[in-house]
Each structure stands twice: as C-alpha cells, then as structure tokens.
Amino acid sequence: MxxxxxxxxxxxxxxxxxxxxxxxxxxxxxxxxxxxxxxxxxxxxxxxxxxxxxxxxxxxxxxxxxxxxxxxxxxxxxxxxxxxxxxxxxxxxxxxxxxxxxxxxxxxxxxxxxxxxxxxxxxxxxxxxxxxxxxxxxxxxxxxxxxxxxxxxxxxxxxxxxxxxxxxxxxxxxxxxxxxxxxxxxxxxxxxxxxxxxxxxxxxxxxxxxxxxxxxxxxxxxxxxxxxxxxxxxxxxxxxxxxxxxxxxxxxxxxxxxxxxxxxxxxxxxxxxxxxxxxxxxxxxxxxxxxxxxxxxxxxxxxxxxxxxxxxxxxxxxxxxxxxxxxxxxxxxSPSTPSSITYSSIDKAYTQWGWGVLVQRRPAERLTTLSGADAAGFGFVGGDPATVVTPPLYAPGAVKSIRLTRYTSTSTRNVTADASGRLTIAVPGTSTVSIG
CATH class of the missing domain: 3.40.50.1820 (Alpha/Beta hydrolase fold, catalytic domain)
Incomplete structure (x- = not known):
C-alpha cells in the first residue's frame, strides 16, 4: 500500500x-x-x-x-x-x-x-x-x-x-x-x-x-x-x-x-x-x-x-x-539528503553540495577530506593549506566568528559573508573550524 x-x-x-x-x-x-x-x-x-x-x-x-x-x-x-x-x-x-x-x-x-x-x-x-x-x-x-x-x-x-x-x-x-x-x-x-x-x-x-x-x-x-x-x-x-x-x-x-x-x-x-x-x-x-x-x-x-x-x-x-x-x-x-557533508577527493579543487575547496599544493593528487560540514562548521583533513568556501548559508554581509583549531593551537578571527551569503575561510591544513 x-x-x-x-x-x-x-x-x-x-x-x-x-x-x-x-x-x-x-x-x-x-x-x-x-x-x-x-x-x-x-x-x-x-x-x-x-x-x-x-x-x-x-x-x-x-x-x-x-x-x-x-x-x-x-x-x-x-x-x-x-x-x-x-x-x-x-x-x-x-x-x-x-x-x-x-x-x-x-x-x-x-x-x-x-x-x-x-x-x-x-x-x-x-x-x-x-x-x-x-x-x-x-x-x-x-x-x-x-x-x-x-x-x-x-x-x-x-x-x-x-x-x-x-x-x-x-x-x-x-x-x-x-x-x-x-x-x-x-x-x-x-x-x-x-x-x-x-x-x-x-x-x-x-x-x-x-x-x-x-x-x-x-x-x-x-x-x-x-x-x-x-x-x-x-x-x-x-x-x-x-x-x-x-x-x-x-x-x-x-x-x-x-x-x-x-x-x-x-x-x-x-x-x-x-x-x-x-x-x-x-x-x-x-x-x-x-x-x-x-x-x-x-x-x-x-x-x-x-x-x-x-x-x-x-x-x-x-x-x-x-x-x-x-x-x-x-x-x-521520498528522497533524502544528508544533514551534514563529508566528502573526500584527490583533486586540487572540488565542489559538492555548494561547498567549495581549493587545496594549495604542488603534488597533482593527494587525498583530502571535508568532514561534517554544516552551518556550524567543518573539519578539514589534509597536509596542505586550503581555502574553503561555504554554501550561501548566512545573511549577506554578516560577520561570523571563526574559531580554528589545529592540533593543540586555537585561533579566532572574524569573516564577513559575501553578497551571496558565503564565507571564504583559509585553513592551514588538518584542522577543525567552528562558525559562530
């Protein structure tokens, strides 16, 4: 039935x-x-x-x-x-x-x-x-x-x-x-x-x-x-x-x-x-x-x-x-979509579910992972620095507090959402990012 x-x-x-x-x-x-x-x-x-x-x-x-x-x-x-x-x-x-x-x-x-x-x-x-x-x-x-x-x-x-x-x-x-x-x-x-x-x-x-x-x-x-x-x-x-x-x-x-x-x-x-x-x-x-x-x-x-x-x-x-x-x-x-995104790739640049990742590295291929990505933050696993662009999840022009943890070191900075509501966040390699 x-x-x-x-x-x-x-x-x-x-x-x-x-x-x-x-x-x-x-x-x-x-x-x-x-x-x-x-x-x-x-x-x-x-x-x-x-x-x-x-x-x-x-x-x-x-x-x-x-x-x-x-x-x-x-x-x-x-x-x-x-x-x-x-x-x-x-x-x-x-x-x-x-x-x-x-x-x-x-x-x-x-x-x-x-x-x-x-x-x-x-x-x-x-x-x-x-x-x-x-x-x-x-x-x-x-x-x-x-x-x-x-x-x-x-x-x-x-x-x-x-x-x-x-x-x-x-x-x-x-x-x-x-x-x-x-x-x-x-x-x-x-x-x-x-x-x-x-x-x-x-x-x-x-x-x-x-x-x-x-x-x-x-x-x-x-x-x-x-x-x-x-x-x-x-x-x-x-x-x-x-x-x-x-x-x-x-x-x-x-x-x-x-x-x-x-x-x-x-x-x-x-x-x-x-x-x-x-x-x-x-x-x-x-x-x-x-x-x-x-x-x-x-x-x-x-x-x-x-x-x-x-x-x-x-x-x-x-x-x-x-x-x-x-x-x-x-x-x-009755389709279903994940509530948060985890995605691995060997590409230098990739996009999934509105998230974009650009890895800054010399080797042509190396596995990196964007993990648990949602409006509250994400994890990044990879040996190279990267730039992560979020989907349009925020109000245009909103200033968000970014808390970045890498191993035992933690830093905080503010990032402003662009006209479409996206944040552009630089990560130095494997790290965890909280967005407040």
Missing amino acids: RRFLAAGLLTAALVAPAASAAAEPDPVSGHGLTVTDTTRPHERIVETTVSTAALEKPVRIRVVLPEGYDATAKRYPVLYLYHGTSGRPSDWTGAGDALRTSEGKDVILVLPEAGYDGNGGGWFVNWVNPLGTRQMWETFELDQVIPWVDANYRTVADRDHRAIAGLSQGGFGAMHAAARRPDQFTSVATFSGAPEIYRDPVVRAGASLVIEGTNVALNGGQPFQMFGDPVLNGVHWQGHDPGTLVENLRGMDINLWTATGLPGERDTLQSGLSVSGNVIESLTHLSNQAFRGHLRQAGIPHHFDNYVFGTHSFPYWAQDLREYLPGLMDRFA
Missing part, C-alpha cells in the same frame, strides 16, 4: 502545467555533444549518436521513454543505466528486459555507451595516460550526458529525481559516479559490479588484473593507461575507488546485488559452464563483500543481496533490475 501511495504522490508532484500533446522533436546538440544521427528502433526508444571532444570516436545514447511520454507534459525522474564490458546500450533493452521491466513506471531510462562498438570499454574514468587519444569517459558520462539529457527530455533535473545503476564494469561506473558526485544522485545500484577496486588488497589484485586485461586484450591498449600503475599511482586509484570514498555515499540509497559464480536456477548449460562467467562473478563477489564491509564499518545503511548461486550473465541482471525499480520509485517519491 505504501508503495502505491508513494507512486501516486510522485506522479502528482511531477505533473507540469497542461500543454497540447505533440511528439517530441529529435534531440539537438549541446553541452559538448554534437548530434550526428537519431533513430527510433521502438516507439519508446530514442537512440542518438553523438560526437564529443572528450572521446576519440562517436558513441550512442539510448533513451527509454515511459509509456505515453509523447502524449503528456509531465516531467519524469531519470535512471542512468550502464552496460558492462564489451557491451552496448542495446543490451539492457534486449537481454536485460528493460522495456518490459519499466512498463507502467513513470521513469526515463538513459543508457549511454561506455566503449567503442562493443570493445572492452573505458571504465568510466578520464584516463591518466591516453597516449594521444581522447579518453575522458567521466567527463562524457557525467559532465556532458546528464545536462544534455536534461536539456532534451522532460526530466526533473535535480538530485532527488536522478539515480544511477549498472552491471559488471557498469556497476563500477555507477558506484564511481555516485561516490565522486554524490550531490547528483539520490540512489545507486550495482548488479554483479565492482564497487571496490583498491582499498582491500586482495580485491586490488583482482581488479588490477581485470582492468588491465580489459584494456590490453579487448581495447588493444597498453597497461596502466586508465588508472595508472596501482603501486606507483596508488593515490589516483584511491581517488577513483568507491571503497576509499565510502563516506561520500552517506545519505544515498545504496543497493548491491551479487553472486559467487556457482551456477544457479537462471543458468543454462552454456552460462553455467562458462569459465569467464564463473570467474568474473567470483571476483566481483569479492569486491562486493569488501565494499559491504566498509559500508558496515562506517555505519552507512545499504541493501545487500547475495543470492550465492548465479553466474555473470543477463538472466540475473534482468532480475536485479526488476527488483530495484519498485524501491527506486519509492525513493524518488
């Missing part, structure tokens, strides 16, 4: 002012994407080919529209749904049964390509060593696709009505996006994915083998192009490892589905005896177990479904999606 009530409230909340029903025009270029072709392989599917300076070749974005989309003026929440290694956007509308699973649900599904023509894929990150090619997959997926979709489709363009999920490599991509951009997604799900690639040393060894194998064997690339050497460039791996960034996910709806690789009830003789299906599922199972352990250690609520018997194959991923969507619609109807 609660689920039906929530769905009804969501529908009412998303109804836009009445407009005459008409078929939507084809998507147009923008936000760094140039449209080169659009087709409609099904009455509910729009597939657009785009080129971008972020990538070496054109790629496709497949959008699954809710039933009746062209006959209404409603706006809809969005689920970004990633395919896996050697996959394509059409995988989810084929073997993944996404069309039938989304019937009767007021949600837009966006299926962006994550590789070139079914090759190994780009692992959803901007490559550290692309060797002259353009391989900026994080830029494409998060900085270009999302605003492009919001500009071309009737979405509810906010965090409360945006979710992300994926299978296998796409499961890593979904959790990576959620951990790196938690202010963009209210829910995340991974289906036989790799939500952790570095923090646990056993998982690190398996993940490195799979990632480098993907690039060398399937992409025809060189080792360490994507993340760098896991020994020499360990900090870069940390900065893109959801297991290391687990605190960034606090307040998000987190969902994990996994099996051990042992054949289960949905397997055929072929999939049950597939060496790759068994071995890869066992590796992603280790990743899920380690990631779940870090979620539990941090006290972060999550849904974890270990169905034990099952291989790395679509019958299980299709079932995972069927189980995920009803709860996701509930989440869209």
Whole structure:
C-alpha cells in the first residue's frame, strides 16, 4: 500500500502545467555533444549518436521513454543505466528486459555507451595516460550526458529525481559516479559490479588484473593507461575507488546485488559452464563483500543481496533490475539528503553540495577530506593549506566568528559573508573550524 501511495504522490508532484500533446522533436546538440544521427528502433526508444571532444570516436545514447511520454507534459525522474564490458546500450533493452521491466513506471531510462562498438570499454574514468587519444569517459558520462539529457527530455533535473545503476564494469561506473558526485544522485545500484577496486588488497589484485586485461586484450591498449600503475599511482586509484570514498555515499540509497559464480536456477548449460562467467562473478563477489564491509564499518545503511548461486550473465541482471525499480520509485517519491557533508577527493579543487575547496599544493593528487560540514562548521583533513568556501548559508554581509583549531593551537578571527551569503575561510591544513 505504501508503495502505491508513494507512486501516486510522485506522479502528482511531477505533473507540469497542461500543454497540447505533440511528439517530441529529435534531440539537438549541446553541452559538448554534437548530434550526428537519431533513430527510433521502438516507439519508446530514442537512440542518438553523438560526437564529443572528450572521446576519440562517436558513441550512442539510448533513451527509454515511459509509456505515453509523447502524449503528456509531465516531467519524469531519470535512471542512468550502464552496460558492462564489451557491451552496448542495446543490451539492457534486449537481454536485460528493460522495456518490459519499466512498463507502467513513470521513469526515463538513459543508457549511454561506455566503449567503442562493443570493445572492452573505458571504465568510466578520464584516463591518466591516453597516449594521444581522447579518453575522458567521466567527463562524457557525467559532465556532458546528464545536462544534455536534461536539456532534451522532460526530466526533473535535480538530485532527488536522478539515480544511477549498472552491471559488471557498469556497476563500477555507477558506484564511481555516485561516490565522486554524490550531490547528483539520490540512489545507486550495482548488479554483479565492482564497487571496490583498491582499498582491500586482495580485491586490488583482482581488479588490477581485470582492468588491465580489459584494456590490453579487448581495447588493444597498453597497461596502466586508465588508472595508472596501482603501486606507483596508488593515490589516483584511491581517488577513483568507491571503497576509499565510502563516506561520500552517506545519505544515498545504496543497493548491491551479487553472486559467487556457482551456477544457479537462471543458468543454462552454456552460462553455467562458462569459465569467464564463473570467474568474473567470483571476483566481483569479492569486491562486493569488501565494499559491504566498509559500508558496515562506517555505519552507512545499504541493501545487500547475495543470492550465492548465479553466474555473470543477463538472466540475473534482468532480475536485479526488476527488483530495484519498485524501491527506486519509492525513493524518488521520498528522497533524502544528508544533514551534514563529508566528502573526500584527490583533486586540487572540488565542489559538492555548494561547498567549495581549493587545496594549495604542488603534488597533482593527494587525498583530502571535508568532514561534517554544516552551518556550524567543518573539519578539514589534509597536509596542505586550503581555502574553503561555504554554501550561501548566512545573511549577506554578516560577520561570523571563526574559531580554528589545529592540533593543540586555537585561533579566532572574524569573516564577513559575501553578497551571496558565503564565507571564504583559509585553513592551514588538518584542522577543525567552528562558525559562530
């Protein structure tokens, strides 16, 4: 009963002012994407080919529209749904049964390509060593696709009505996006994915083998192009490892589905005896177990479904999606945001939830953390000085007393809020700031 009530409230909340029903025009270029072709392989599917300076070749974005989309003026929440290694956007509308699973649900599904023509894929990150090619997959997926979709489709363009999920490599991509951009997604799900690639040393060894194998064997690339050497460039791996960034996910709806690789009830003789299906599922199972352990250690609520018997194959991923969507619609109807912000990053400059941090350092990357940030203050963890800019939480021109504690030393000074109500506070490194 609660689920039906929530769905009804969501529908009412998303109804836009009445407009005459008409078929939507084809998507147009923008936000760094140039449209080169659009087709409609099904009455509910729009597939657009785009080129971008972020990538070496054109790629496709497949959008699954809710039933009746062209006959209404409603706006809809969005689920970004990633395919896996050697996959394509059409995988989810084929073997993944996404069309039938989304019937009767007021949600837009966006299926962006994550590789070139079914090759190994780009692992959803901007490559550290692309060797002259353009391989900026994080830029494409998060900085270009999302605003492009919001500009071309009737979405509810906010965090409360945006979710992300994926299978296998796409499961890593979904959790990576959620951990790196938690202010963009209210829910995340991974289906036989790799939500952790570095923090646990056993998982690190398996993940490195799979990632480098993907690039060398399937992409025809060189080792360490994507993340760098896991020994020499360990900090870069940390900065893109959801297991290391687990605190960034606090307040998000987190969902994990996994099996051990042992054949289960949905397997055929072929999939049950597939060496790759068994071995890869066992590796992603280790990743899920380690990631779940870090979620539990941090006290972060999550849904974890270990169905034990099952291989790395679509019958299980299709079932995972069927189980995920009803709860996701509930989440869209009743979203939640954290009351204070904790966010870690290896970047010199980053913004989340309206907070901005600029780290003054020479090394290109080093992990820093803004912790427990709210109107009353924050903590900063990092070996370098930084400038922290608050959201517009205060009256413009208000003079606030800043009490800064660094180890055993405490100092006090006044800072005036700017015309938008933001404070700019310099911190000398690891310290605690109280705002009075």
